[in-house]
Amino acid sequence: QKEVEQNSGPLSVPEGAIASLNCTYSDRGSQSFFWYRQYSGKSPELIMSIYSNGDKEDGRFTAQLNKASQYVSLLIRDSQPSDSATYLCAVNIYDMRFGAGTRLTVKP
Amino acid sequence: EAQVTQNPRYLITVTGKKLTVTCSQNMNHEYMSWYRQDPGLGLRQIYYSMNVEVTDKGDVPEGYKVSRKEKRNFPLILESPSPNQTSLYFCASSPESGNYGYTFGSGTRLTVV
Numbered sequence: 001q002k003e004v005e006q007n008s009g010p011l012s013v014p015e016g017a018i019a020s021l022n023c024t025y026s027d028r029g030s031q032s033f034f035w036y037r038q039y040s041g042k043s044p045e046l047i048m049s050i051y052s053n054g055d056k057e058d059g060r061f062t063a064q065l066n067k068a069s070q071y072v073s074l075l076i077r078d079s080q081p082s083d084s085a086t087y088l089c090a091v092n093i094y095d096m097r098f099g100a101g102t103r104l105t106v107k108p
Numbered sequence: 109e110a111q112v113t114q115n116p117r118y119l120i121t122v123t124g125k126k127l128t129v130t131c132s133q134n135m136n137h138e139y140m141s142w143y144r145q146d147p148g149l150g151l152r153q154i155y156y157s158m159n160v161e162v163t164d165k166g167d168v169p170e171g172y173k174v175s176r177k178e179k180r181n182f183p184l185i186l187e188s189p190s191p192n193q194t195s196l197y198f199c200a201s202s203p204e205s206g207n208y209g210y211t212f213g214s215g216t217r218l219t220v221v
Contacts, residue, residue, distance in 0.1 A: 031206070031207070032206060032207050032208075034209045036209075042214070042215070043198055043212040043213060043214050043215050044151075044198070044210075044212050045212070046209035046210065046211070049208075049209050051207070088150075088151070090209075090210075092205075092206055092207070095153065095156065095166075095205065096141075096153075096205075096210065098150055098151040099150065100148070100149070100150035101150060
């Protein structure tokens with residue numbers, strides 16, 4: 001089992017819709033969880049961090065954490081074409097572990 | 109501006125010719141790390157450094173060396189590059205390992221022929 005698993009996609013949503021990105025992790029001892037956005041050919045950019053169970057909102061982004069289910073998600077509301085990118089889930093286990101990423105396409 | 113600076117952005121080299129990719133951060137971060145990113149394999153850690161003079165291997169350290177003589181700099185050295193080291197490389201830094209996300213450099217696309 002991979003340490004951090006994401007559906008590779010591609011995930012396609014229409015403009016204005018909610019995009020839902022999911023991630024599961026293997027180590028119950030993980031304490032810190034992150035979402036990065038990576039545009040094609042660019043470096044990953046940190047967009048959300050979450051440390052406790054529940055929801056954390058920042059603008060159009062909401063991160064959700066459920067430690068009992070070992071599940072992290074990212075919701076993007078009112079998706080825009082500029083949100084088209086690969087989204088990387090990262091979990092700090094003994095070190096930062098990245099998922100392979102989910103490619104999101106937002107269609108105008 | 110707070111940033112991680114990598115150089116060069118692009119590099120084409122020949123097998124066996126030693127090269128160094130530089131990485132420098134201006135945020136006084138303790139933790140620095142090198143990753144390579146390959147299609148379908150995601151980000152894989154090469155080496156990391158918890159603080160000055162302390163470095164350790166990541167998941168794919170073979171064929172690479174690093175040094176951390178100063179807090180701000182963390183160069184990646186390929187003593188004898190081979191074609192399987194053709195990849196996109198990222199340097200990243202963080203205030204400390206654990207509770208903080210990373211700031212990534214802009215990346216170095218390396219081609220070894």
